[in-house]
Amino acid sequence: xxxxxxxxxxxxxxxxxxxxxxxxxxxxxxxxxxxxxxxxxxxxxxxxxxxxxxxxxxxxxxxxxxxxxxxxxxxxxxxxxxxxxxxxxxxxxxxxxxxxxxxxxxxxxxxxxxxxxxxxxxxxxxxxxxxxxxxxxxxxxxxxxxxxxxxxxxxxxxxxxxxxxxxxxxxxxxxxxxxxxxxxxxxxxxxxxxxxxxxxxxxxxxxxxxxxxxxxxxxxxxxxxxxxxxxxxxxxxxxxxxxxxxxxxxxxxxxxxxxxxxxxxxxxxxxxxxxxxxxxxxxxxxxxxxxxxxxxxxx
Numbered sequence: 001x002x003x004x005x006x007x008x009x010x011x012x013x014x015x016x017x018x019x020x021x022x023x024x025x026x027x028x029x030x031x032x033x034x035x036x037x038x039x040x041x042x043x044x045x046x047x048x049x050x051x052x053x054x055x056x057x058x059x060x061x062x063x064x065x066x067x068x069x070x071x072x073x074x075x076x077x078x079x080x081x082x083x084x085x086x087x088x089x090x091x092x093x094x095x096x097x098x099x100x101x102x103x104x105x106x107x108x109x110x111x112x113x114x115x116x117x118x119x120x121x122x123x124x125x126x127x128x129x130x131x132x133x134x135x136x137x138x139x140x141x142x143x144x145x146x147x148x149x150x151x152x153x154x155x156x157x158x159x160x161x162x163x164x165x166x167x168x169x170x171x172x173x174x175x176x177x178x179x180x181x182x183x184x185x186x187x188x189x190x191x192x193x194x195x196x197x198x199x200x201x202x203x204x205x206x207x208x209x210x211x212x213x214x215x216x217x218x219x220x221x222x223x224x225x226x227x228x229x230x231x232x233x234x235x236x237x238x239x240x241x242x243x244x245x246x247x248x249x250x251x252x253x254x255x256x257x258x259x260x261x262x263x264x265x266x267x268x269x270x271x272x273x274x275x276x277x278x279x280x281x282x283x284x285x286x287x288x289x290x291x292x293x294x295x296x297x298x299x
Contacts, residue, residue, distance in 0.1 A: 006143055008089035010113070010126070010152070010159075017126065018119045019091070021143075024110040024160065030219045085147040091161070093152070096135040102151060106164045113152065113159040123159070130154045194252040201259040 004020035011017075034043040047056045063080075064072030091113075115123035130137065136153040141161070148163040173179045225232060 004114070005111075006141075008091060008141075010093065010139075011090045012093035012137070015122065015126075016090075017122050018116040019113045019123070019159075020116070021161065022112045022114060024112050028213070028216065030216055030223075081145075084145040085142045087145075088142045091139050091141045091150070091152070093137045093139045095138050096130075096133070097138055099134065099136045099153060102136065102164075105170055107151070108148075108163040108165055111161045111163075113161050124157075127154045127157060127159050130159075191248060191252065194249060194256065198252055198256045198259065201256055201263065 002022050004022055006021035007019070008021075009016045009018045035041060036043055047058075047061065048054060049056055063075050063077075065075060066072050113123075130152075131154040136151050139150045139152055139161075141148050141150050141163075143163075149166060151162045151164055153160050153162070222232060
């Protein structure tokens with residue numbers, strides 16, 4: 001069962017709502033241990049002096065910031081502690097902003113805000129008010145000696161908290177080589193229309209359950225097979241390369257055709273056909289609706 005990683009209160013104006021913070025993500029990855037290939041024993045990592053090669057006792061390790069090659073400024077734990085933000089049990093709301101004003105690149109970690117039993121009504125009131133207003137709250141929160149900027153937003157009747165990156169931590173597009181050249185590229189109306197058609201042919205609602213980490217699943221299957229003593233062979237998974245110049249319009253047209261064919265063969269399509277056969281009375285009505293769709297699309 002998940003455990004609260006922080007407890008305190010949402011504070012705005014004279015209102016205070018006691019809450020607990022639970023992480024909203026649980027990344028799943030396959031972790032490996034490093035072993036000695038000669039006898040498959042665990043490898044231990046040691047902290048050693050780069051000059052002498054001798055192991056350094058833990059109580060002799062200090063923090064240093066490199067200001068130039070091999071020159072460091074030593075900072076003590078007491079000095080860091082004196083600069084750390086004061087521990088606070090308050091999530092202080094600074095202001096409310098429109099949600100679409102925040103670029104998703106600023107979002108970092110996600111958490112659930114859970115109210116105490118005596119604060120459920122005020123929590124529900126704040127959630128409902130924010131949902132109807134369409135704004136999110138920008139707040140400050142101190143966790144593990146670090147102060148975070150955070151966004152509090154309503155989601156299905158509950159409040160979510162996202163820690164955020166500061167502006168100087170986000171890389172500007174102008175700093176990425178190759179992006180500045182995109183402004184000079186011209187796209188024809190025909191290409192734009194075909195690309196839009198392709199997007200529409202692939203459009204659908206977001207269902208996260210449809211997507212899985214196929215690589216992680218394959219690694220786990222490989223581990224299970226090898227644990228049973230099965231022999232495996234390595235497969236070359238390097239991507240194929242080609243220097244052929246692709247005709248953009250031809251590629252778009254082929255993509256649209258493939259997308260339509262895939263949709264036609266989708267299980268839901270087969271189910272609808274079966275349902276139509278079982279109910280002949282509604283078959284004509286369904287045919288009329290299908291005939292109307294192309295006309296609406298061209299309009």
